[in-house]
Amino acid sequence: MEKIKSLDDLKKLREGMQAKIKLRESGNNAENIVRVKVSMSTCGIASGAKEIMNFMMDEMERQAIEAVVTQTGCMGYCYAEPTIEVTVPGHDPIVFGDVDKVRASEIIEKYIIHNELVEGILPVNYRSIDI
């Protein structure tokens, strides 16, 4: 049987990646980062928000988009879960509802990269606050 992975192996993996990280950190500019918040309450989790969060994290990395993907609480749109809030630098946050992987790809491709609007934007005059 293959050896079970341990914390020590994890540390080794990290050492091997140091060079790559430094490169990325130098390009880190808080104001130019895309922010994605995935709504993760009972309603969101039950509708598959975890898969969307994984997908967004993986895709942002794959397409080399400077982004922070985090989770947030229920925004009150339980009927439209999974919902995500996307903040592109210089723009107000926009909330998208009924996000599946197809729609998530569309949001990345059209809204985040090309700044075109995508169907399925929840009509909200909504401001996010830090709790």
Added chain:
Amino acid sequence: MKNIALHIYDLVENSTRARASHVTILVREEPVGDSYCLEIVDDGRGMTPEVLRKATDPFYTSRTTRKVGLGLPLIRMNAERTGGSFTLTSAPGSGTRLEAYFVMSHPDRLPLGEIDDVLLMLTNSYPNLHLVYEHTTPKGKYRYDSEEIREAIGDLLASSKEVRDYVREMISDNLKAIGAEP
């Protein structure tokens, strides 16, 4: 919820909203006693007796964004319909303890599900939360500690899929090694 891991994800969010800084999750498989137990203990601000009484009422929530709160009622329902039990103990200032007992062999007992993914996401999303997950089976015990992971890899968790996949694999391999039910 489809599985216990998703319930854990959901319930730990309650703890973080109660400003917990430590959450301990215990899963115990006891095939001899036909018992599968999930226990979540946090050091959040706790609940008053009045709130505690209403906590498993689906039409009660402490949120203002909506009028229903289904997290606790759902786990209670899932435990009770296997013939198991559910208890919630809490007091203001001394945190909350949740215990859900499932009858292990009951066909309605939820599978564990993708716990590796859930622990990873929680570790990544709540950098200030100390999360411990302990899974015990007759064959042994596996302990996951979010601090250890953060110490080993820093913020690579958020930025590298390779690291995330590695941590997932580490958790699921260790659970397999103690013969944890999937």
